[in-house]
Amino acid sequence: MPVNLSAPDPASLLPVAGVRLGIASAGIKKPGRRDITLIELAPGSRVAGVFTQNRFCAAPVALCKQHLAQGDIRALLINTGNANAGTGEEGLRRARRTCEAVAQLMGCAAETKGVSRQVQIGGSTITVTGIAKGSGMIHPNMATMLGYVATDAAIAPGLMPQLVKEVADVSFNCVTVDGDTSTNDSFILIATGQAGNAEIADLAGAGYAALKAALSEVAIGLAQAMARDGEGATKFITVAVEGGRDRAECKQIAYAIARSPLVKTAFFASDPNLGRILAAIGYAGVTDLDVNTLQVYLGDVLVAEQGGRAASYTEAQGAAVMKEADIVVRVVLNRGHANATVWTCDFSYDYVKINAEYRT
Amino acid sequence: MPVNLSAPDPASLLPVAGVRLGIASAGIKKPGRRDITLIELAPGSRVAGVFTQNRFCAAPVALCKQHLAQGDIRALLINTGNANAGTGEEGLRRARRTCEAVAQLMGCAAETKGVSRQVQIGGSTITVTGIAKGSGMIHPNMATMLGYVATDAAIAPGLMPQLVKEVADVSFNCVTVDGDTSTNDSFILIATGQAGNAEIADLAGAGYAALKAALSEVAIGLAQAMARDGEGATKFITVAVEGGRDRAECKQIAYAIARSPLVKTAFFASDPNLGRILAAIGYAGVTDLDVNTLQVYLGDVLVAEQGGRAASYTEAQGAAVMKEADIVVRVVLNRGHANATVWTCDFSYDYVKINAEYRT
Numbered sequence: 001m002p003v004n005l006s007a008p009d010p011a012s013l014l015p016v017a018g019v020r021l022g023i024a025s026a027g028i029k030k031p032g033r034r035d036i037t038l039i040e041l042a043p044g045s046r047v048a049g050v051f052t053q054n055r056f057c058a059a060p061v062a063l064c065k066q067h068l069a070q071g072d073i074r075a076l077l078i079n080t081g082n083a084n085a086g087t088g089e090e091g092l093r094r095a096r097r098t099c100e101a102v103a104q105l106m107g108c109a110a111e112t113k114g115v116s117r118q119v120q121i122g123g124s125t126i127t128v129t130g131i132a133k134g135s136g137m138i139h140p141n142m143a144t145m146l147g148y149v150a151t152d153a154a155i156a157p158g159l160m161p162q163l164v165k166e167v168a169d170v171s172f173n174c175v176t177v178d179g180d181t182s183t184n185d186s187f188i189l190i191a192t193g194q195a196g197n198a199e200i201a202d203l204a205g206a207g208y209a210a211l212k213a214a215l216s217e218v219a220i221g222l223a224q225a226m227a228r229d230g231e232g233a234t235k236f237i238t239v240a241v242e243g244g245r246d247r248a249e250c251k252q253i254a255y256a257i258a259r260s261p262l263v264k265t266a267f268f269a270s271d272p273n274l275g276r277i278l279a280a281i282g283y284a285g286v287t288d289l290d291v292n293t294l295q296v297y298l299g300d301v302l303v304a305e306q307g308g309r310a311a312s313y314t315e316a317q318g319a320a321v322m323k324e325a326d327i328v329v330r331v332v333l334n335r336g337h338a339n340a341t342v343w344t345c346d347f348s349y350d351y352v353k354i355n356a357e358y359r360t
Numbered sequence: 361m362p363v364n365l366s367a368p369d370p371a372s373l374l375p376v377a378g379v380r381l382g383i384a385s386a387g388i389k390k391p392g393r394r395d396i397t398l399i400e401l402a403p404g405s406r407v408a409g410v411f412t413q414n415r416f417c418a419a420p421v422a423l424c425k426q427h428l429a430q431g432d433i434r435a436l437l438i439n440t441g442n443a444n445a446g447t448g449e450e451g452l453r454r455a456r457r458t459c460e461a462v463a464q465l466m467g468c469a470a471e472t473k474g475v476s477r478q479v480q481i482g483g484s485t486i487t488v489t490g491i492a493k494g495s496g497m498i499h500p501n502m503a504t505m506l507g508y509v510a511t512d513a514a515i516a517p518g519l520m521p522q523l524v525k526e527v528a529d530v531s532f533n534c535v536t537v538d539g540d541t542s543t544n545d546s547f548i549l550i551a552t553g554q555a556g557n558a559e560i561a562d563l564a565g566a567g568y569a570a571l572k573a574a575l576s577e578v579a580i581g582l583a584q585a586m587a588r589d590g591e592g593a594t595k596f597i598t599v600a601v602e603g604g605r606d607r608a609e610c611k612q613i614a615y616a617i618a619r620s621p622l623v624k625t626a627f628f629a630s631d632p633n634l635g636r637i638l639a640a641i642g643y644a645g646v647t648d649l650d651v652n653t654l655q656v657y658l659g660d661v662l663v664a665e666q667g668g669r670a671a672s673y674t675e676a677q678g679a680a681v682m683k684e685a686d687i688v689v690r691v692v693l694n695r696g697h698a699n700a701t702v703w704t705c706d707f708s709y710d711y712v713k714i715n716a717e718y719r720t
């Protein structure tokens with residue numbers, strides 16, 4: 001599928017000092033499939049996470065939260081093929097037993113998919129590497145997103161919860177395949193402290209900003225890859241909303257467009273269907289929005305303004321943009337200086353096929 | 361499609377004194393198609409409406425609101441094949457010219473689809489008849505819902521705005537096909553006052569309650585027919601949420617289930633996929649929901665309790681329910697006395713086909 005051509009190049013992955021990765025087959029759903037990833041961490045590593053807001057939070061997520069609160073994390077175990085969600089107390093017991101078994105098992109060959117970056121902080125070279133499991137990336141699994149980003153930077157443990165939230169907000173929290181929120185969504189940030197930099201201890205300092213930028217770049221790459229690999233995806237769609245009063249209203253409008261089944265089937269059909277995009281903007285829930293003062297662009301083409309189709313717009317222009325595998329929808333609200341970007345994919349026959357045939 | 365078998369029987373439609381219906385071909389999108397409905401009202405008829413909350417409110421909707429505010433409505437003109445949305449000032453001018461033309465044109469043969477009921481109020485027989493245009497009912501058109509319910513009851517004009525809202529809240533506001541809100545959604549209530557009953561003037565009286573019940577029954581029938589006839593629908597799904605603290609949280613959970621593409625593709629596949637239903641309950645946004653104290657039923661079968669799969673549940677039971685064309689999902693929250701019901705349909709290959717091939 002052309003949409004996947006620009007996915008991250010696995011060859012560019014850099015090792016992070018203090019982190020070892022292993023993959024194995026546990027025969028969870030299909031025999032012989034590599035369904036387990038183990039991330040081993042050096043002593044002293046800092047770990048923080050953000051997790052699904054779903055009230056049916058899966059057992060492994062509940063346990064992971066407990067362990068992160070206790071600190072001193074030495075390994076992360078990730079499986080596919082079984083969500084262990086909606087499994088009550090028995091599910092929790094099983095997740096706990098699995099963790100106990102891992103404690104005796106460390107060490108195997110590294111291989112995975114991901115994104116890497118390096119950045120200089122206070123004279124030290126900091127490495128950032130991230131891996132992710134997402135919609136269709138390994139297997140369609142409720143569009144579950146699991147993201148793990150590791151760096152060898154030294155950072156005060158007190159800053160980790162804030163940092164992981166800020167990075168998630170511009171990356172994993174900006175991607176949608178079908179609007180469903182899984183019981184297992186998790187994003188974990190690891191800092192092993194082995195790069196030799198002076199510990200980053202100030203939220204307002206240059207070191208924090210530089211590290212956050214590198215982490216965000218890696219996390220955005222992973223998040224975009226999830227949309228590119230969305231179930232049945234044939235197109236990668238970026239929805240950018242600019243000139244809003246605050247980021248929240250920009251995100252609300254971007255998500256209304258990115259989640260609309262009508263907009264997404266139109267993209268699948270390469271149909272520059274203005275009406276569906278305008279309708280999604282209109283029902284996004286920004287109740288005082290003046291639709292007469294906003295502009296909508298498909299790629300570089302101005303398609304709507306003054307409450308309707310732009311006078312200069314021809315359907316041939318829109319059709320040319322829609323033929324691409326990588327499409328940007330831009331909405332300029334002209335009522336402030338905030339903006340937000342959301343990534344998604346189109347909605348195809350294969351989305352229905354994959355999700356109708358998939359049995360939990 | 362079996363889902364449509366229980367749609368309302370057109371033969372049961374009763375005329376309402378003071379209302380005449382006409383249908384004509386205007387060649388709006390396809391030559392020869394009957395794309396215009398005219399509803400002519402006797403002098404003195406009361407009319408009230410509720411309309412789309414979409415900020416891109418279509419020109420005919422904006423004009424209809426103006427005319428209802430002025431009062432003395434003598435005719436309603438409804439078209440398909442052109443939404444006249446996102447058309448700015450020119451769209452408004454055209455809608456206005458169309459209304460002027462109708463003023464000279466009244467009178468033609470009645471025929472349409474709908475639902476009728478009769479009720480006794482203060483010794484008079486009151487007739488209620490409703491017609492609707494919805495998703496796929498006439499043509500797939502952004503799942504636009506247009507509902508018109510007429511009665512010959514006499515009712516004080518001051519009560520009409522409240523009555524139309526109350527009826528919409530239990531009918532048209534409880535149906536979803538794909539979660540998109542059209543620029544044109546409208547529900548219009550007409551009372552011609554020709555039944556001979558003493559004018560209903562008290563919101564707390566028995567007459568108001570009886571009329572509201574009859575109107576609601578008709579409007580619910582029309583709303584359900586919209587879900588049954590949803591684009592590509594093969595199953596009609598009722599989502600009933602009970603035992604909530606208030607109606608709002610029940611509706612929130614019911615809509616989360618009814619809108620989930622993952623739940624809807626599972627219904628299409630006749631797959632009793634518990635995980636997807638539980639996940640939708642969990643992400644509905646009721647942040648203090650305790651998932652360990654709720655029950656979920658498919659038809660009469662208890663499928664989930666205590667945070668997971670019910671001990672008594674077998675997949676064969678779930679599979680038997682899912683084979684039906686008419687399925688009830690029931691969620692019992694056990695935290696209050698409120699409830700809400702939402703109707704929807706499944707999500708099939710044909711949903712994608714219809715919406716990918718449809719061009720505005």
